[in-house]
Amino acid sequence: MEKRRAALRLLPVLLGLALAPAAAPACEPALNGTRVESSRFVLSYQSTPIEVGKHFALDIAACSKPGAPEPESLKVDAQMPEHRHGMNYAAKVTKTGPQRWRAEGLLFHMPGRWELSFELRAGGTSDVMRNSLVVASAPVRFTEEEKRSILSHGPWPPKLVPDPSNRVSGNPEAIAFGERLFFEPRLSGTGSVLCATCHVPYRGFHDGRARGFGLEDVDRNTQSVVDARFNRWFGWDGANDSLWAQSIRPLLDPREMRSNATTVSRFIRNNPPFRTGYERAFGKKPPEDDEEVLVDVGKALAAFQETLVSGRTAFDDYRDALESNDVREMQKYPEDAKRGLKIFVGKGNCGLCHFGPRFTNGEFADTGIAFFARKGVVDPGRQGGIKKLRSSGLTLLGRFNDDPAQATALATLYVEAQHRNFGEFRVPTLRNVARTAPYMHDGSLATLRDVVRHYSELDEERLHGDGEKILKPLHLSEDEVSDLVAFLESLSAR
Ligand code: HEC
Ligand code: HEC
Numbered sequence: 001m002e003k004r005r006a007a008l009r010l011l012p013v014l015l016g017l018a019l020a021p022a023a024a025p026a027c028e029p030a031l032n033g034t035r036v037e038s039s040r041f042v043l044s045y046q047s048t049p050i051e052v053g054k055h056f057a058l059d060i061a062a063c064s065k066p067g068a069p070e071p072e073s074l075k076v077d078a079q080m081p082e083h084r085h086g087m088n089y090a091a092k093v094t095k096t097g098p099q100r101w102r103a104e105g106l107l108f109h110m111p112g113r114w115e116l117s118f119e120l121r122a123g124g125t126s127d128v129m130r131n132s133l134v135v136a137s138a139p140v141r142f143t144e145e146e147k148r149s150i151l152s153h154g155p156w157p158p159k160l161v162p163d164p165s166n167r168v169s170g171n172p173e174a175i176a177f178g179e180r181l182f183f184e185p186r187l188s189g190t191g192s193v194l195c196a197t198c199h200v201p202y203r204g205f206h207d208g209r210a211r212g213f214g215l216e217d218v219d220r221n222t223q224s225v226v227d228a229r230f231n232r233w234f235g236w237d238g239a240n241d242s243l244w245a246q247s248i249r250p251l252l253d254p255r256e257m258r259s260n261a262t263t264v265s266r267f268i269r270n271n272p273p274f275r276t277g278y279e280r281a282f283g284k285k286p287p288e289d290d291e292e293v294l295v296d297v298g299k300a301l302a303a304f305q306e307t308l309v310s311g312r313t314a315f316d317d318y319r320d321a322l323e324s325n326d327v328r329e330m331q332k333y334p335e336d337a338k339r340g341l342k343i344f345v346g347k348g349n350c351g352l353c354h355f356g357p358r359f360t361n362g363e364f365a366d367t368g369i370a371f372f373a374r375k376g377v378v379d380p381g382r383q384g385g386i387k388k389l390r391s392s393g394l395t396l397l398g399r400f401n402d403d404p405a406q407a408t409a410l411a412t413l414y415v416e417a418q419h420r421n422f423g424e425f426r427v428p429t430l431r432n433v434a435r436t437a438p439y440m441h442d443g444s445l446a447t448l449r450d451v452v453r454h455y456s457e458l459d460e461e462r463l464h465g466d467g468e469k470i471l472k473p474l475h476l477s478e479d480e481v482s483d484l485v486a487f488l489e490s491l492s493a494r
Contacts, residue, residue, distance in 0.1 A: 178304025210443025237385025340487025
């Protein structure tokens with residue numbers, strides 16, 4: 001621990017050592033510390049811990065080389081050569097014994113390269129010895145409680161379990177078939193829109209737009225499909241309870257792909273490569289029932305999307321290093337991200353909703369974003385989502401759930417509509433968040449900085465009267481905003 005602190009606080013660079021003769025020192029100061037020397041003297045010092053903005057003191061000893069006079073007095077000063085400024089404090093030097101001094105009251109007021117100078121006077125002339133050192137800003141330390149919170153955001157990736165509601169989950173033939181379907185425009189009513197139109201692979205399966213655009217503008221921001229396999233609810237409003245049902249939604253939406261069960265199933269039946277793909281994945285010919293083919297297309301699309309799991313991040317490496325107490329690895333995580341992390345698990349309360357390894361508790365909340373879909377049209381969020389779920393034949397309670405025990409259907413069975421659901425949206429994962437701007441269900445915030453400012457200056461009046469009382473305006477300083485952004489940026493796979 002002590003070693004780590006020393007390494008973080010100062011990385012002393014000994015000047016002049018290279019020039020010094022390799023021979024044994026000409027005299028031995030009475031203190032074993034950092035050494036500097038001139039033609040007449042050898043000086044050694046030890047310091048109390050050096051941190052930005054904290055006063056520190058030096059114990060100093062010197063000796064005269066053979067033939068050199070006794071040192072008479074010592075002055076200690078420091079400056080930042082690159083910035084051409086010195087300290088704001090004058091060190092007070094007191095003699096503590098023969099050739100021993102203590103210098104007090106020194107303070108480095110900013111991080112960077114500082115140079116300590118020791119001016120020893122003897123026989124009418126002075127020798128100036130310098131030593132430069134790099135002072136890092138105060139290292140971030142976490143309390144035990146904060147550490148527990150940090151550890152709860154991992155490990156990553158989680159164990160991957162097949163989806164019991166989808167009989168082709170994890171099946172390699174279905175994954176290959178699903179991948180083809182994902183990039184196939186002929187599934188759409190016009191033959192022109194594909195899943196990848198909005199879920200663009202090189203953009204983290206997002207489109208970079210405020211709101212999705214297929215055949216027409218849609219009302220919501222496209223969600224990435226990376227890590228979608230881990231959801232309990234799908235869509236910003238949770239209108240679907242399975243990845244396969246959610247994958248059918250855009251096919252049927254007139255503004256997105258404007259297709260239907262007949263168009264999709266005819267396409268599969270009448271195109272040999274797709275018919276073969278279907279047969280390999282499902283082990284039978286495409287059935288006569290159009291809806292059944294449509295659902296199986298959804299299941300193959302789901303099998304493919306299940307393979308999209310986000311990679312490890314700088315945060316994951318730090319989190320694991322913290323768990324195994326790997327000091328060297330911990331140092332690689334930038335200090336500003338650590339300060340941001342401290343806000344995230346601390347006064348920001350972010351982890352209550354952005355919970356666990358995926359940074360989401362999978363449920364719904366209101367963060368004070370306006371819920372107008374368009375002028376005069378309200379997006380009811382979760383409230384509308386529950387209504388759609390209840391009226392859909394494609395839920396886990398229906399005939400297309402391949403899990404005979406229906407253990408997967410618990411959430412759908414027990415979910416309860418509540419008054420506060422109006423205007424609530426699903427808590428998004430924060431993994432890969434730097435890759436999926438703009439943000440929020442309506443894409444109304446352009447950058448992560450805007451999101452953090454939103455939380456910082458939250459208008460409590462606009463939060464629902466009956467909403468949670470978790471969110472309060474944080475009134476962060478600009479530096480704190482930057483730190484929180486640096487943390488959020490560290491959650492994206494490299
Ligand atoms: C026009 C753009 C567009 C197209 C085309 C599109 N999507 Fe989406 N996707 C969206 C939007 C917008 C959302 C958020 C929907 C909502 O909240 O209701 C979304 C959400 C999703 C989700 C939910 C992710 C989550 O975390 O809950 C999945 C899965 C998905 N889409 C898969 C697909 C598949 C598969 C296709 C092709 C069959 C497709 N999408 C085509 C725009 C699109
Ligand atoms: C009360 C639960 C809650 C808390 C606390 C909370 N969030 Fe959120 N967060 C959400 C919800 C819900 C959304 C989506 C809101 C919407 O789309 O209207 C969201 C959206 C976001 C987004 C945008 C992600 C995207 O893909 O669009 C970021 C980034 C984010 N939150 C970061 C934070 C940070 C940082 C904190 C702490 C300062 C925090 N959140 C606290 C619930 C919460």
